[in-house]
Amino acid sequence: xxxxxxxxxxxxxxxxxxxxxxxxxxxxxxxxxxxxxxxxxxxxxxxxxxxxxxxxxxxxxxxxxxxxxxxxxxxxxxxxxxxxxxxxxxxxxxxxxxxxxxxxxxxxxxxxxxxxxxxxxxxxxxxxxxxxxxxxxxxxxxxxxxxxxxxxxxxxxxxxxxxxxxxxxxxxxxxxxxxxxxxxxxxxxxxxxxxxxxxxxxxxxxxxxxxxxxxxxxxxxxxxxxxxxxxxxxxxxxxxxxxxxxxxxxxxxxxxxxxxxxxxxxxxxxxxxxxxxxxxxxxxxxxxxxxxxxxxxxxxxxxxxxxxxxxxxxxxxxxxxxxxxxxxxxxxxxxxxxxxxxxxxxxxxxxxxxxxxxxxxxxxxxxxxxxxxxxxxxxxxxxxxxxxxxxxxxxxxxxxxxxxxxxxxxxxxxxxxxxxxxxxxxxxxxxxxxxxxxxxxxxxxxxxxxxxxxxxxxxxxxxxxxxxxxxxxxxxxxxxxxxxxxxxxxxxxxxxxxxxxxxxxxxxxxxxxxxxxxxxxxxxxxxxxxxxxxxxxxxxxxxxxxxxxxxxxxxxxxxxxxxxxxxxxxxxxxxxxxxxxxxxxxxxxxxxxxxxxxxxxxxxxxxxxxxxxxxxxxxxxxxxxxxxxxxxxxxxxxxxxxxxxxxxxxxxxxxxxxxxxxxxxxxxxxxxxxxxxxxxxxxxxxxxxxxxxxxxxxxxxxxxxxxxxxxxxxxxxxxxxxxxxxxxxxxxxxxxxxxxxxxxxxxxxxxxxxxxxx
Amino acid sequence: xxxxxxxxxxxxxxxxxxxxxxxxxxxxxxxxxxxxxxxxxxxxxxxxxxxxxxxxxxxxxxxxxxxxxxxxxxxxxxxxxxxxxxxxxxxxxxxxxxxxxxxxxxxxxxxxxxxxxxxxxxxxxxxxxxxxxxxxxxxxxxxxxxxxxxxxxxxxxxxxxxxxxxxxxxxxxxxxxxxxxxx
Numbered sequence: 001x002x003x004x005x006x007x008x009x010x011x012x013x014x015x016x017x018x019x020x021x022x023x024x025x026x027x028x029x030x031x032x033x034x035x036x037x038x039x040x041x042x043x044x045x046x047x048x049x050x051x052x053x054x055x056x057x058x059x060x061x062x063x064x065x066x067x068x069x070x071x072x073x074x075x076x077x078x079x080x081x082x083x084x085x086x087x088x089x090x091x092x093x094x095x096x097x098x099x100x101x102x103x104x105x106x107x108x109x110x111x112x113x114x115x116x117x118x119x120x121x122x123x124x125x126x127x128x129x130x131x132x133x134x135x136x137x138x139x140x141x142x143x144x145x146x147x148x149x150x151x152x153x154x155x156x157x158x159x160x161x162x163x164x165x166x167x168x169x170x171x172x173x174x175x176x177x178x179x180x181x182x183x184x185x186x187x188x189x190x191x192x193x194x195x196x197x198x199x200x201x202x203x204x205x206x207x208x209x210x211x212x213x214x215x216x217x218x219x220x221x222x223x224x225x226x227x228x229x230x231x232x233x234x235x236x237x238x239x240x241x242x243x244x245x246x247x248x249x250x251x252x253x254x255x256x257x258x259x260x261x262x263x264x265x266x267x268x269x270x271x272x273x274x275x276x277x278x279x280x281x282x283x284x285x286x287x288x289x290x291x292x293x294x295x296x297x298x299x300x301x302x303x304x305x306x307x308x309x310x311x312x313x314x315x316x317x318x319x320x321x322x323x324x325x326x327x328x329x330x331x332x333x334x335x336x337x338x339x340x341x342x343x344x345x346x347x348x349x350x351x352x353x354x355x356x357x358x359x360x361x362x363x364x365x366x367x368x369x370x371x372x373x374x375x376x377x378x379x380x381x382x383x384x385x386x387x388x389x390x391x392x393x394x395x396x397x398x399x400x401x402x403x404x405x406x407x408x409x410x411x412x413x414x415x416x417x418x419x420x421x422x423x424x425x426x427x428x429x430x431x432x433x434x435x436x437x438x439x440x441x442x443x444x445x446x447x448x449x450x451x452x453x454x455x456x457x458x459x460x461x462x463x464x465x466x467x468x469x470x471x472x473x474x475x476x477x478x479x480x481x482x483x484x485x486x487x488x489x490x491x492x493x494x495x496x497x498x499x500x501x502x503x504x505x506x507x508x509x510x511x512x513x514x515x516x517x518x519x520x521x522x523x524x525x526x527x528x529x530x531x532x533x534x535x536x537x538x539x540x541x542x543x544x545x546x547x548x549x550x551x552x553x554x555x556x557x558x559x560x561x562x563x564x565x566x567x568x569x570x571x572x573x574x575x576x577x578x579x580x581x582x583x584x585x586x587x588x589x590x591x592x593x594x595x596x597x598x599x600x601x602x603x604x605x606x607x608x609x610x611x612x613x614x615x616x617x618x619x620x621x622x623x624x625x626x627x628x629x630x631x632x633x634x635x636x637x638x639x640x641x642x643x644x645x646x647x648x649x650x651x652x653x654x655x656x657x658x659x660x661x662x663x664x665x666x667x668x669x670x671x672x673x674x675x676x677x678x679x680x681x682x683x684x685x686x687x688x689x690x691x692x693x694x695x696x697x698x699x700x701x702x703x704x705x706x707x708x709x710x711x712x713x714x715x716x717x718x719x720x721x722x723x724x725x726x727x728x729x730x731x732x733x734x735x736x737x738x739x740x741x742x743x744x745x746x747x748x749x750x751x752x753x754x755x756x757x758x
Numbered sequence: 759x760x761x762x763x764x765x766x767x768x769x770x771x772x773x774x775x776x777x778x779x780x781x782x783x784x785x786x787x788x789x790x791x792x793x794x795x796x797x798x799x800x801x802x803x804x805x806x807x808x809x810x811x812x813x814x815x816x817x818x819x820x821x822x823x824x825x826x827x828x829x830x831x832x833x834x835x836x837x838x839x840x841x842x843x844x845x846x847x848x849x850x851x852x853x854x855x856x857x858x859x860x861x862x863x864x865x866x867x868x869x870x871x872x873x874x875x876x877x878x879x880x881x882x883x884x885x886x887x888x889x890x891x892x893x894x895x896x897x898x899x900x901x902x903x904x905x906x907x908x909x910x911x912x913x914x915x916x917x918x919x920x921x922x923x924x925x926x927x928x929x930x931x932x933x934x935x936x937x938x939x940x941x
Binding site for chain 2: 010012013015016017018019020021022023024025026028029194195196197198199245246247248249250276278279473474475476648649651652655656657658659660681682683687689690691693695696
């Protein structure tokens with residue numbers, strides 16, 4: 001194998017100097033001359049008829065340049081798989097936080113004053129507060145006209161259910177008959193917010209040709225372009241979306257959230273307009289993780305072989321479908337777990353309620369489903385008297401076996417992950433002292449598909465420009481892709497400049513989502529280098545007067561070793577500029593479809609996992625017998641990353657993903673009461689600080705993907721999946737209590753301990 | 759009201775209503791957007807600046823309270839083109855992901871190290887407890903601050919290139935281990 005010079009090394013990320021010196025410009029920092037500031041008026045009622053909205057007083061406030069309501073915007077329903085959403089509530093209000101009006105003013109103070117001067121008359125209606133209420137017989141419909149909405153035809157929709165995805169395999173009844181024991185459990189999880197430190201922000205400006213340019217911290221500039229063209233009712237080519245720096249996304253910045261307000265107000269006022277969310281907006285009206293209910297019925301033989309699983313998961317998707325139908329689909333693959341179970345009936349539902357439209361958060365559906373599956377695995381192992389590690393090893397999927405929908409699994413590094421994580425945590429001493437215990441959890445995840453294009457240009461000084469439609473959301477994925485480019489082209493990483501995420505000037509990219517950026521953009525870079533090589537060799541053969549077959553590309557040169565001739569990339573670029581318009585290549589990649597058995601799925605938007613990754617987490621913690629407080633001592637992750645393109649930043653993904661996962665496990669919850677969020681601020685929404693987290697140890701396992709660049713798999717989302725289950729299992733080891741709701745707060749543990757003592 | 763603010767060594771004359779915060783004046787009037795904006799209630803720490811050497815949340819400090827006092831923002835931590843050891847350490851230790859919390863994090867660390875040049879890791883974690891980071895899990899940030907503290911004390915530091923040398927398996931982070939593909 002070729003010795004790598006750039007890839008596989010922990011090179012510093014390319015954007016780090018700007019970020020540590022404060023010169024990097026984020027969307028929240030972005031300003032234009034003459035810019036107005038906007039604020040959004042949001043409903044105070046979770047469910048109501050909007051009787052009247054009167055902005056006449058607000059419009060007269062000095063400094064106010066425009067007030068818009070549903071009357072002022074195109075009457076369009078938009079959305080992803082179901083078009084059920086409007087810019088503002090028109091007649092019916094469906095959640096507390098739903099936009100009713102927006103104001104643009106010369107100062108934020110004037111905009112705030114104007115919001116307070118908008119008169120709204122509500123006629124409150126009884127809200128549908130949770131999934132149980134939404135599914136009760138005779139429950140009112142959140143969307144009475146649901147059947148008339150445009151939606152993906154494959155979805156199974158019915159009233160308040162905006163999708164039911166299903167996997168059916170084998171004969172579930174026979175599977176349970178073959179079982180010696182059948183275990184049934186129910187789990188619930190709370191909503192948690194992505195917690196990016198940069199609020200969602202956008203600045204919009206129209207030009208005289210009727211084009212609007214939007215600078216936004218979105219993860220998906222091309223999706224925002226399409227959605228804005230629907231909302232604004234203009235051609236998508238008239239919408240240009242540019243992504244400056246992004247202060248974290250984690251799935252919360254996928255969909256339109258502020259961009260449309262900026263564009264509509266800028267159109268109305270003829271001036272640039274900036275919109276930025278507040279913490280209250282974020283916690284009441286953003287795309288936080290769906291609360292979930294999971295019911296699992298699993299059959300097992302007495303020697304620990306899984307025979308059947310019936311699993312149902314209900315997501316509260318809130319007032320709109322949003323990501324719900326897709327996430328409910330992914331959930332069914334997660335309910336199977338990384339296990340060989342011959343008989344399956346798995347269902348995921350996304351259910352409308354009168355809450356914010358919950359969305360995608362790093363490994364959407366992963367933590368909720370994994371918490372249930374892996375908690376139940378431990379409960380079964382304990383009941384059968386089998387060590388939980390041995391029970392998993394007996395049932396995990398192996399190389400060449402099938403996934404739940406029939407995909408053939410390759411590069412399965414799961415056993416190695418489990419053994420290494422267990423070894424590192426000292427598994428065989430699972431209950432080292434009273435109140436202290438260790439927990440394991442494992443899982444699998446996808447590397448999302450979709451296509452990516454890049455332009456790669458060689459400059460006259462031999463440096464290289466990488467032009468990609470993907471946005472760098474903080475993971476370092478574009479540094480990883482540039483490392484692939486540097487490796488293949490034989491240049492230094494320092495010689496590469498990245499231009500990214502501008503829908504007008506950069507090639508298409510499916511976006512920074514689903515752990516795909518380094519994977520897909522890296523592969524597109526490989527394709528671009530293959531094309532550049534053809535251009536370079538044609539030029540060099542002529543220039544050096546040698547046969548093309550004698551040439552190789554290395555050390556920033558095209559070299560004919562036998563004849564001791566070489567031409568540098570700089571020389572060849574200059575030659576091309578003088579004769580042929582310069583050296584540039586278009587590289588593209590689309591993940592090849594992963595074959596699956598279509599007969600096993602229904603209503604499914606995500607029937608197989610591309611280049612799946614496998615992972616195991618292990619935690620060592622103590623539970624205070626009096627207060628229920630949990631102290632995490634150590635946390636170990638063994639993750640099959642396929643190939644570690646940049647180990648340092650993969651560790652960073654693991655550490656950060658575990659931190660978010662421990663937040664979801666232990667402290668984070670958006671608390672609802674009667675449809676209102678009680679803790680819409682960062683004092684009461686409790687994200688982990690430096691003092692709340694243990695050292696996190698990373699073990700990078702490498703079973704190369706057949707598709708990824710140099711074997712890499714997606715790495716960003718997986719570390720967020722297993723922490724809740726690992727913690728719950730460790731709590732059970734420590735104090736013998738099985739916690740079935742997230743978060744596992746000290747209060748809940750203390751109450752459970754007290755209950756048991758009775 | 760007219761104010762004189764000394765920011766990064768330069769005296770700025772600004773006109774600011776009494777209720778305006780230092781954060782607004784820095785970002786809007788002076789264009790110093792390295793100081794970040796988020797929660798506006800002193801919970802997240804992205805707006806941290808140094809006021810007479812102490813780390814403060816600029817979002818809840820009135821600009822008028824800073825009259826005649828010395829303010830340092832991330833832009834003023836090192837001379838143009840140069841970097842403070844903390845800034846270098848954050849790069850070298852892979853402590854930066856999205857980067858939005860980093861200016862505040864570095865300034866909190868700077869204020870702490872100025873008074874406590876030989877901190878333990880626990881003390882560093884205490885000092886940074888008011889700065890939220892959602893990307894890193896704080897581990898590499900803590901390592902970077904410990905390393906910068908050594909540099910500031912004049913002890914030999916890990917050479918700058920440490921992050922960039924070695925092939926597969928040569929990982930500088932204390933925590934990582936690699937294993938190869940199956941034979």
